[in-house]
Amino acid sequence: MLAGELRLGGVDCVVLEREAVPVDQSRALGFTARTIEVFDQRGLLPRFGGFGTIDMGHFGGVGLDYREVEGGSYGAKAVPQSLTVAVLEKWAEELGARIRRGWEVTEFTEEDKGVVVEARSAEGAQVRVRGAFVVGCDGGRSLVRKRAGVEFPGSDAGVEMSFAEVEGVRVRPRPNGERVAGGMVLCFQQGPERFRVTYYDRAAVPQREVVRPSFEEVAEAWLRLTGEDISAGRPLWVGRFTDASRQAVTYRRGRVLLAGDAAHVHLPIGGQGMSAGVQDAVNLGWKLAAEVQGWAPGGLLDSYHEERHPVGARVLTNTLAQRTLYLSDDAMDPMREVFEELTAYEEVRTHLIGMVTGLDIRYEVGPGDHPLLGRRLPARQLTGPDGTPVEAFTLLHRARGVLLDFTGSTATGGADWADRVDTVAVRCTDTAARELFAGVGAVLVRPDGYVAWVGREGEPLEGLTEALARWFGVPAAA
Template identity: 40%
Template sequence: MHGTGTTPTTPRSVIVVGSGPTGLLLAGDLATAGVPVTVLEKRPHRTSNLTRAFVVHARTLEQLDARGLADELEAIGHPLRRLRLFGGLDIDLGTLRSRFRHLLVVPQYEVEKVLERRAVEAGAEFRYETEVTGLTQDAAGVTVEAEDREGRTRTWRAAYAVGADGLRSVVRDAVGLPFPGRSVIRSIVLADVRLAPEHADLVTADTVGGAFALVAPFGDGYHRVAAWRHGRDLPDDVPVDLEEVKEIARLALGDDFGMHDPRWLSRFHSDERQVPAYRVGRVLLAGDAAHVHSPAGGQGMNTGLQDAANLGWKLAQVLHGHAGPDLLDTYHRERHPVGRAVLRSSGGILRLAKARRPTAVALRAATAALAGLAGPVRRRVLGRITGIGYRYPAPRGAHPLTGARVPDLRLADGTRLHEALRGLRFVLITPAPLDPGPARADRLTTARWRSPRRTAVLVRPDGYVAWASDTATATDVERALTVHVGRADAPAPGRGGDAAQVYT
């Protein structure tokens, strides 16, 4: 231990502030890649069912599958194969070009359980009841001050810090970033209730007139109900009673399903906000610390998890010396537009759902009819909601596949791409066998197409195309590997190394 004020050598490590889904996935990715990571969380370490997120979309399930976690959640969740919006638009998720042709209704705390277990098993360090009180950075690293459960101030030092600490992010405030936006919907009520026995596994959601309600099972005999009614604009601290919840459910769903025995009732409001920059020097923001959305479409938690999937491998590449720090600038360039698009799509759904004026109601009906009839429109809506429709920008002159999401295709040896990606690895898929040598074996898997396809494709650890060529020579492939995966003569990263150092 060193005394306060000591300036240590900056370790090649990361501090993650916040242990929600975004912080947990990021911590697990970093630890899996051999990057020492410390997670600081102000809350006690306990499992809570008082969470708002209930939907895991197809693209997030794909990312979890690439980490060996999706099947576990699939076993306890409830697949929903159709989406019904505005009471008239029925979208069949079976048309998704994904292994996961559904959305999964599963409580956020179940997602957190599997992500935390993975992070702990990979070696991530967790400090609970540790509230960050200050953060500064310099050319060599980041210093984070936090107060522990005994009221003592401790100081951590690391190469980078990531704020995944939510709407009221201390990290975002510390780097001086604004959080522009506004509240878009108030008085959303949440309730955990039991239903009549005949509705034991009910999963339903609908919008009728000026009312919306969603009902989803916890799996322990209780259901979560989220409901909202036009014109009922009350502050968050106004108590909720069961009769209010039942009334909105009857309006939106035509039935209250015998709701009884509530164990928890709450009211909240929803904002639409986004920071102008996801990176400030050695500090990065992810999840709700970077963007918050309306609950329409269930995209909030999913977008944060996609942030983490994009950022983790990039931090690992930089800290292991396989890429320069400018790789981290691509995190903002790729994820900020997605966050903005989610703001627009979730906000658009919400505004159409809230429509009351005759012209707005007519627009809603026309939108539902168009999306229901026009295949391209329906696919675009579905791609945005589920996350599989996004791609990242590519350099001018790049192959058309560059930046595209790669589906979970079967490889020549019978394995799946998502299996090959496990361990935060790049995957090189070529028409013929290719041996790039042992130097990159820690971070690169080679595979062949199962079909007679002639394109060589390098898939990033997050499942998007880094590089592709229809006429690549061995020299072209080596050049691409050097640019994206790192030099063949670069030292392999060790497991562990310098942890984020703490000084009391």
């Protein structure tokens, strides 16, 4: 994702990936609503070839109807991570990113004006790659993070969950999980006779080193916990993960940045892990590109840590809270009862849905109190001056700033930044758009889809120059 974003920002980049061929493990089986929006903003959704959306979700086992929040049920299910990787790899390559598989990064050194990364191939060949920055997107055990000396504090594994992807049997799907005597079970259907069963067995004591279970072990535990016999199935992938939760203390140290699991690891509950990583990349891409291109205003690149670290911390907190609610024994029952009671309140439900779908993220973008400020631009159908329909997300395909001008005048003030920001004259012709933009004269949207400034009707230019300078730097002409 980051490679694609950097290419959209006009920056050359190389991806060094240890695996010579893509791993075909499904891993993440979907993404959150905000991540779907992010893919939509780049025109990537058709490449996934369709997927099921998520109406009913949960918070630690307490059921939630995602349709209650606008865009909430937009999340995707049954999309294997291998497909997501394939889609993004192809997209980034089409945009000109150089993806070099079969190269393991072994070391890097930081210089005055850049970094030198060393990598070796499985055959023992060595290369040195010189760049302005290095971004560690190398997973939870990130070598880049360790070599940069970035601490990764957090909590060790307290619980272990095991899973098996199995073909040739039929299992009752339980996409939001189910508490059973002795633990918790979860089952995603991936095909007519293909399922991923995942369970937490309270009797199992987490090991210091996570050891992959055998299929026989998983089948035995599944039978014990559910009464369903899957032992005749063909195991495709068997594994184990834990609730170890850690976060890098900083996402940037000089010319080294971190994104995805390299920056945060946690229990993959609610499909938030990969989703958070994709959003890290989209927050970082345009800022890093601006820095490399030389137009980034002071502090823009540092705002990556300032904005994304709290989001990551909140994901860690909510996954730990969900773990405690869902996986604890009967001693947690009173808490569950109180929690169920609280979810009778709409505000509680929408708060939880906003949190787990990533839709409630709000960045500190500057002065003003308009409810859209710092929030994501939601999907809206707008209309151009000649009556042509304009999808708000389509305007973000090129990962540039967008100034939506609702005034019908051409003098919205963004002209000096035309090399970085597209000014688009639009009108609201349907109810949803009219409601969202009521009383709004103009809106500045960052390349990652977050609203940086809102101009009121009647005084549509108030504060625009300052906002453009804050996010898009000094105009090229100046």
